[in-house]
């Protein structure tokens with residue numbers, strides 16, 4: 001269940017299920033039952049539950065849950081935002097079923113605000129879900145603030161009210177839930193920040209929408225969004241063959257910066273080797289050759305002079321993946337090196353200074369990409385953090401959600417874009433995208449991005465395409481971070497990668 005559906009796509013899946021013969025009220029009853037079950041687990045055998053219900057179907061799920069909880073013996077209070085007479089469709093039906101179970105609703109207003117959260121031991125947030133269309137204001141916003149300030153555990157229905165399901169952004173005040181029950185599939189907003197934090201622990205309930213609805217909603221691969229998970233890229237990443245030799249696993253190159261900034265390239269090179277590249281060479285300017293050579297063992301060192309020298313080195317076609325950027329220095333020289341890397345037929349990863357060296361000149365980069373030929377023409381990966389992204393693609397892209405920005409960047413450049421952060425997004429030029437959620441905050445440490453560059457380059461060397469290598473690299477980097485644990489430094493990631501890979505291969509069989 002790694003597919004992510006936007007609220008609009010989820011609406012289409014709902015509609016397809018209904019057209020296929022599942023009545024909408026049945027979907028709502030199952031949704032509400034799943035919410036009631038989750039609430040029972042939170043509240044224990046007894047307790048008081050406050051249901052805040054909105055004017056749409058999210059509120060409808062809340063009415064079903066309220067009725068079920070009442071029947072289970074909980075003390076339940078329902079506060080409805082708006083006029084019950086304006087409820088329609090399935091929500092109106094669920095409301096009358098709740099009333100038939102002798103549970104009435106109060107109206108959420110200034111007069112009833114002091115009952116929020118009142119004596120409740122759990123609040124069910126059924127104000128707004130997929131239908132949130134604008135920032136929350138007025139009494140609903142005040143109720144949200146009161147709930148958030150109370151410390152009472154909150155169970156959100158579908159999404160924490162106020163969170164945009166497509167982008168994860170908070171539109172005005174937003175519920176801070178301890179748990180969220182959503183239906184059928186996650187939405188991007190459950191994984192993107194701040195939505196991920198506001199949703200708490202998320203549970204996906206099966207409400208009877210057939211999996212076939214997914215194919216109809218998405219049609220082709222392009223434009224799909226996934227949670228970044230081994231199920232997405234695992235099939236493309238095989239362990240070495242029994243009769244394989246090191247050249248079958250590729251030869252990665254990492255370009256080093258000058259004598260005083262070589263550590264980044266070595267971190268990347270070590271990670272590339274650990275990620276499984278058969279051979280790794282640090283290509284170093286002569287001034288830094290000695291410092292690199294004195295620190296490297298399994299990784300080889302070769303010296304080059306300028307972009308002409310790098311081009312000569314790269315005439316060896318066995319060098320099938322190259323990374324440039326970590327510690328490279330910003331300017332014309334790095335830019336020329338990047339164009340040299342891109343001129344060949346190998347896979348290329350550009351990070352850090354290589355990206356910044358194209359500040360506001362994404363056209364120059366896109367032009368170089370469009371001139372690439374050969375089987376690996378599409379295997380170019382850019383790994384900017386937010387700052388580098390803004391430098392390359394311009395401030396105009398800054399307002400959009402991270403998912404939209406990564407997609408726009410991939411489309412503008414023609415490369416796979418890894419927009420790094422706590423909620424890293426990987427996007428391909430054809431619109432495919434994956435959102436990562438396994439990275440611990442401990443990864444926010446100097447050099448951690450260099451290790452990521454190395455992992456991805458090592459995977460590119462083994463023949464994974466740009467999107468798979470980027471997704472797999474980001475996931476393995478996150479997993480290595482979790483295994484290295486608190487107080488990790490970038491140096492700890494390479495050894496931790498060993499266990500991350502061991503776990504992955506043992507699960508992949």
Ligand SMILES: NC(=O)C1=CN([C@@H]2O[C@H](COP(=O)(O)OP(=O)(O)OC[C@H]3O[C@@H](n4cnc5c(N)ncnc54)[C@H](OP(=O)(O)O)[C@@H]3O)[C@@H](O)[C@H]2O)[C@@H](O)CC1
Nearest residue numbers: 014027028056057058128129130131132133134135136158
């Ligand atoms: N479809 C199905 O079969 C199933 C759907 N399910 C459930 O339905 C939910 C989606 O339902 P939904 O589409 O009715 O949207 P919902 O989130 O209730 O909000 C819409 C209402 O809120 C209003 N409104 C919006 N923003 C507002 C604001 N800022 N401030 C004030 N008002 C605002 C908006 O009014 P309008 O924008 O039209 O003015 C409209 O009245 C989904 O999350 C899931 O829980 C499940 O039961 C499974 C089956």
Ligand SMILES: Nc1ncnc2c1ncn2[C@@H]1O[C@H](COP(=O)(O)OP(=O)(O)O)[C@@H](O)[C@H]1O
Nearest residue numbers: 420421422439440441443444446447448449450
């Ligand atoms: N709060 C966070 N939680 C999880 N991962 C993070 C967080 N902040 C940063 N990261 C990850 O750490 C890495 C930092 O990379 P980068 O910004 O290039 O740093 P550096 O240049 O120091 O290596 C990226 O992979 C990013 O996704």
Ligand SMILES: [K+]
Nearest residue numbers: 125128159161
């Ligand atoms: K909600």
